[in-house]
Amino acid sequence: MTGILEIEKGLDIQAIRKHFPVLEREVKGRPLVYFDNAATAQKPQVVIDALINYYSDYNANIHRGIHTLAEEATAAFEGTRDAIKEFINAESREQIIFTSGTTEGINLVAQTWGRQNIKAGDEIIISNMEHHSNIVPWYLLAQEKGAVIKVIPINDAGELEMDAFEKLLSEKTKFVSIVHVSNALGTINPVKEIIAKAHEAGAKVLVDGAQSTVHLDIDVQDLNTDFFVFSSHKLYGPTGIGALYGRKELLEEIPPYQGGGEMIKDVSFTNITWNDLPYKFEAGTPNIADAIAFKTAMDFTKAIGREKIRQHENELLAYATEQLMQIPGLRIIGTAKKKISVLSFVIDNVHPQDIGILLDNKGIAVRTGHHCAQPLMERLCIRGTTRASFAMYNTKEEVDAMMEALRKAIKLLS
Amino acid sequence: MSEHKSIEEIEKEIVEEFSLFDGWDDKYEYIIDLGKKLPLLETEHKKDENKVKGCQSTVWLAAEFKDGKVFYKADSDAVIVKGLISMLIRVLSGQEPDDIVNTKLDFIREIGMMSHLAQTRSNGLLAMVKQMKNYALAYKLKEGASK
Numbered sequence: 001m002t003g004i005l006e007i008e009k010g011l012d013i014q015a016i017r018k019h020f021p022v023l024e025r026e027v028k029g030r031p032l033v034y035f036d037n038a039a040t041a042q043k044p045q046v047v048i049d050a051l052i053n054y055y056s057d058y059n060a061n062i063h064r065g066i067h068t069l070a071e072e073a074t075a076a077f078e079g080t081r082d083a084i085k086e087f088i089n090a091e092s093r094e095q096i097i098f099t100s101g102t103t104e105g106i107n108l109v110a111q112t113w114g115r116q117n118i119k120a121g122d123e124i125i126i127s128n129m130e131h132h133s134n135i136v137p138w139y140l141l142a143q144e145k146g147a148v149i150k151v152i153p154i155n156d157a158g159e160l161e162m163d164a165f166e167k168l169l170s171e172k173t174k175f176v177s178i179v180h181v182s183n184a185l186g187t188i189n190p191v192k193e194i195i196a197k198a199h200e201a202g203a204k205v206l207v208d209g210a211q212s213t214v215h216l217d218i219d220v221q222d223l224n225t226d227f228f229v230f231s232s233h234k235l236y237g238p239t240g241i242g243a244l245y246g247r248k249e250l251l252e253e254i255p256p257y258q259g260g261g262e263m264i265k266d267v268s269f270t271n272i273t274w275n276d277l278p279y280k281f282e283a284g285t286p287n288i289a290d291a292i293a294f295k296t297a298m299d300f301t302k303a304i305g306r307e308k309i310r311q312h313e314n315e316l317l318a319y320a321t322e323q324l325m326q327i328p329g330l331r332i333i334g335t336a337k338k339k340i341s342v343l344s345f346v347i348d349n350v351h352p353q354d355i356g357i358l359l360d361n362k363g364i365a366v367r368t369g370h371h372c373a374q375p376l377m378e379r380l381c382i383r384g385t386t387r388a389s390f391a392m393y394n395t396k397e398e399v400d401a402m403m404e405a406l407r408k409a410i411k412l413l414s
Numbered sequence: 415m416s417e418h419k420s421i422e423e424i425e426k427e428i429v430e431e432f433s434l435f436d437g438w439d440d441k442y443e444y445i446i447d448l449g450k451k452l453p454l455l456e457t458e459h460k461k462d463e464n465k466v467k468g469c470q471s472t473v474w475l476a477a478e479f480k481d482g483k484v485f486y487k488a489d490s491d492a493v494i495v496k497g498l499i500s501m502l503i504r505v506l507s508g509q510e511p512d513d514i515v516n517t518k519l520d521f522i523r524e525i526g527m528m529s530h531l532a533q534t535r536s537n538g539l540l541a542m543v544k545q546m547k548n549y550a551l552a553y554k555l556k557e558g559a560s561k
Contacts, residue, residue: 028438351492353470354446358494361438369470383491384470412446413493 011308017393019044019300030363033398038183038211038342038389039367040233044300047237050293061285063262077288080295081278084243087298088209088228089219094277095251098286101242102210103133105229106177108244108281109206110137112254113227114175117204120146122174125203127152127160127189128379129182132372134208138177147174154379158185158334165194169201176205180212184371184385185334186317186342188216195225204250210234214301214391215310215340220245236391237297238290244281251277258283301392309392313341316390320399327406333385344371344385350413352386358409359386364402421513424505425521432525441525442494449496452503455489466545471495473542477549482557483508484550488542498527498539506546511557514550519543 017023020042025032034042054076060069062077078093085093099105114137118124124138128151142149150173152165176198181188195205209218209230220228227250231242256263256274261284265273274280301309320343324330329348346352356368369384370377377384388402419427435441459476466473471492478485486507488499505521506514522539 351471353492354494356470358442361442412443 011304011312011392013312013393013395016304017395019046020393021045021048023393027363027365028361033364033394033401035388035390035394035398035402036365036367037391037394038234038387040239041214041236041391042393043236043238043297046300047293047297050296051238051289054289054292059289062288063279073288073292076292076295077286080291083295083298084245087218088213088230088243088245089221090245091221092248095245095248097244097246097251097278097281098291099229099242099244100240100287101231101233102208102229105227105242105244106134106206106208107137108257109177109227109229109246110141112257112281113204113250114138114141115144116254118142118145118147118174121172122147123150123168123170123172124148125150125152125165125168125173125176125178125198127178128154129158129160129185129187129189129373129376130177130179130208131183131210132374133210134177134179135375138175148172151375152178154376156380157336158182158187158380159336160187160189160194162190162193166197169197169203171202173198173201173203176203177208178205179208179210181209181215181340182334182373182376183211183342184344184373184376184387185336186339186344186389187334187336188212188338188340191225192223195223199224211340211342215313217306226250232290232294232297235294235297236300237294241287241290241294248277251281256280256283260284262286304392312392313390313394316394316396316399317341317343319396320388320390320402323399323403324406327410329410333380333382341390342387343389344387346382346385347410350410352384354413355386355406355409358412359402359405362401362405362408364405366402418508421505421509421517421519425519425524428501428505428521429524438526445497445501446493447497448500449490449493449498452489452496452500453487455487459487460489466541473499475499475542475545475549477546477553479511479553479556483510484514484553486546486549495539499542502542502546506550509550511550511554515547515554 022042023032058069058072060073062074081093081096084096090096099108118141124142124147126134126138126149138149150168153161155161178189178191178194180191191207198205204226206227207225209228213230214235226247228245233239262279263275263283265275324345331346333344333346352368356366359366367387371387432441455474460474464474464476466475471490473488473490473495475488486503488503490496490499
């Protein structure tokens with residue numbers, strides 16, 4: 001794992017692109033332009049190598065084996081836990097639970113803390129811009145317990161109505177689950193303020209960091225959040241692995257999520273004692289290879305420089321926004337003052353699906369549709385959007401290619 | 415009334431038409447054109463029970479049974495999907511239920527549409543075909559029952 005991160009000073013995009021093999025490929029006879037990064041980011045060669053190395057050099061089950069391979073695999077796996085702790089500035093490594101991703105993290109909290117603490121009549125607050133993963137687990141819990149879900153409204157720019165949020169808070173509020181950055185709009189929510197206000201009302205808070213962790217510096221202690229969840233695959237890491245951070249006393253209080261494997265200390269048929277944190281929540285053989293390669297992905301972004309990446313992505317966002325606004329009949333959806341590099345738009349009398357198909361025909365990958373945030377689309381009175389989302393390897397030339405393809409598509413469709 | 419063509423004959427015609435195109439730009443242009451030309455569906459047919467839901471666009475599909483044959487009408491909010499429906503209607507409308515139920519619609523694969531569109535759930539192409547066959551099956555069963 002040495003020498004993998006010899007990355008040039010400054011942000012030489014062409015040099016960065018060379019780390020991502022998929023960017024070499026052609027789609028429909030043209031160089032791939034990948035603007036679907038909010039769905040999942042592409043993987044650098046070092047991450048792919050980390051996966052291959054694990055399977056070809058030291059594949060073994062972790063924690064139990066006495067042999068060399070098991071020790072190496074365990075060390076690498078636990079090394080990622082340490083790296084995550086550092087990446088989000090958690091107090092201790094015990095507070096980092098491996099999950100399959102953001103969705104599992106939210107379900108874990110709903111099914112453990114939620115089932116233990118939510119009673120009939122209690123209120124759970126979410127927002128109008130949540131994706132389905134941060135709606136459905138709470139809906140299921142509320143149905144089971146007879147609890148009530150309250151929704152923070154948004155304004156037309158796609159920002160939370162904070163006054164309305166404060167009015168929703170009461171002694172009935174037990175939990176607030178809020179997205180840090182909207183996948184469909186790019187809005188950065190004031191989660192620190194939300195957490196402080198929720199705590200004043202006596203509620204616990206989960207922050208969904210699926211979209212934020214790749215773009216923003218995360219400090220869970222500064223945020224003072226109770227739970228924070230995110231996925232590796234949007235952070236240039238593998239799919240199927242993510243993490244849940246939890247406040248230690250909460251994680252100790254709540255029951256395990258699933259049974260079996262690493263999560264127990266002693267088992268008899270009459271009595272079981274749970275393992276210590278974080279293993280209490282990690283049943284079965286985990287996703288070892290992907291967890292190990294996740295660390296490589298974090299190392300990679302840190303080596304390039306998160307601040308520099310952010311700057312580059314913001315420049316792309318500004319450039320693309322300016323370009324798109326020149327198209328007659330095009331409306332950008334999500335114009336929050338604070339947003340990350342996500343550009344959602346609609347065009348008069350043109351269906352997003354048609355745009356998506358015609359852009360794909362030119363090798364340009366965008367997302368179209370409701371982005372798994374149907375209540376948000378309903379609020380904005382749209383059937384869906386076309387979304388271009390940028391990552392560290394995207395360029396202005398690619399934006400130009402999209403603009404050209406877009407102009408042709410609109411001409412053809414209208 | 416023109417001479418009746420079988421499903422296979424119409425499919426063959428479409429495959430031949432598509433073989434004249436140079437590339438996908440032209441194919442899409444043609445499909446979009448078909449979509450724009452598809453006769454509008456009367457509002458009375460745009461009801462929930464006529465909706466075929468893909469992940470992204472909505473298709474309304476209505477059918478009627480006349481003289482032993484099934485006739486389809488459809489609309490969509492997305493124009494490429496509308497073009498695809500237009501082709502399906504050309505192939506299947508006016509055919510007998512048995513033929514509709516049993517056809518494999520090989521032309522979709524032969525014109526390259528399968529790899530381009532049908533693999534994703536984002537369009538309703540396969541859902542549309544299924545719904546059209548369901549209508550035909552229903553008419554067939556009804557007809558059988560009344561005999």
